[in-house]
Amino acid sequence: MIIHFKKPRHWPDAYLYHWNATPWAESPAWPGAKMDPEHGDWYRLELAGQETANLVFNDGAGSQTVDLRWRLAEGWCVEGELWETDPDRLRHFAFPGGKLKALVLSFDDGSEQDRHLIERFDAHGLKGTFHINSGLTEGPGKVHAADIATVYAGHEVSGHSTTHPFLDSLAEERLESEILGDIRALERWVGYPVRGLAYPFGVSHPALERLLPEWGLIYGRLVGDTHDFRLPGNPLLWRPSAHQTQALELSRHFLALAPEEPSLFFVWGHSWEINDHQPNNHWGYIEEFCAMMGHRTDIWYAGAAEVAEYLAAIRAVRFSADGHRVYNPSALPVFLRQGGGIVELAPGKTFDLAP
Template identity: 45%
Template structure:
């Protein structure tokens, strides 16, 4: 039997994703840096606070975050583990409605405000249309998430970012898949006067042939598409019922693209 394993798009085995909360105006500078180096980010916004204080306006959101992902962060940023179920439903669904009305696509992920969650909240999220939720903890490692509703990052950007980036770049064993996931708040670069940190990181990490640059939901969708593949018992061919391509490595030597809606020989 052939040995068939998943890869990221175009046969890559590393993915970088960035995740930033609250929708503050410093996102403008951060997005410009990401765009310059070909890096993608997920931006978690509070729909009920848009335009208030030092937050981006509704009018600028579609253009500002084009090519990135707008994700939920609850309507008003409460500590949701202290909220009633009724308030939780309201906070998430109203946030989704507000953001979806602005960006024009379904909002299917979130980050936990104040890092607050519990097992009851996790059980409720799929019923509220949420497919992933990021915590505030960091692992310091590059493994793929085991629980998308308790998605732990590699690090906050102030936690040894450049050293971890160098470790990530040095990974070369393609029998594994690796993820570097960085989170934070863009206004922290103003507060800490360290915009040079994210500039150096993005310059070091950006536009590399061996890294897939993805938003949070792009990663989720791709891995779901892989899991939906329908293999023959012999693994001589595979059917892809999804709309998007999935790439496979066959017998440790060939990269095969399985296009959406097709049956492909392996």
């Protein structure tokens, strides 16, 4: 395994401690092996012969990251996100239309209050992603199955499991009925492929990182807010920016941002939580947020699946060895930042970069 790590700037050095490796290997003494500097704040270390391992990065002086499980032959870690491609490559790209900002609004449970929320979104040109439990749609306070296609028209319908269990407590054989069963039901109701889900209670299952791609799913949303505008290293373990109760404050920072690379504001929540007697979680607060964020020419308003599909497309872009050409093998156009402007690179096309 080749491991690249972007250390926080205040760390003097970067060390890597590992354990529980396969094939088995003895763990080093703390703080682990000192990593080799690459460029800027990037450091590198190779664990020869290892396929997986638990890792923690640290500075050798008391500061460290969270524990991570590494399964990549070569990968990059920055701000706790694991990447299969160098995240610095993203600086070469923009979102569709050449925009550098995107907004995803992700709401769970299929509550009847989604109807009112969608009215606010539609009035301000916003797009929502709504995560629905197909086995609970006939319960009280839920949008019924027969109404889902109509209520959520123009927005993205996404999975949330069939019955909203704690997935980490389930045997692996039950995951298919809870996740894939949910997706199949939703697809029958909405008439288009459902590409992802929000994990119920924000908790995944270790097997899902393997199973979701086999089932054609490209993202899974966790909880555990980042409070920033990063892109996901692994969209199957996607952490949002903020809960709805913190969205308005963070939106001011997002609007003031002058990004030099694609930046994503990802808000999550539940419409049933909105209560006119709660600060930072009433309909006036939601209306203020929507009015502030809506109808802006510099923001791409997208569903979570659209963002995940676009990120997969730009990760698939290939640069020539000499760095003078770029090829788009995906089925989506990608937008390349070049010479102070934007180039739309069509599917299957090659572009000659300025020397």
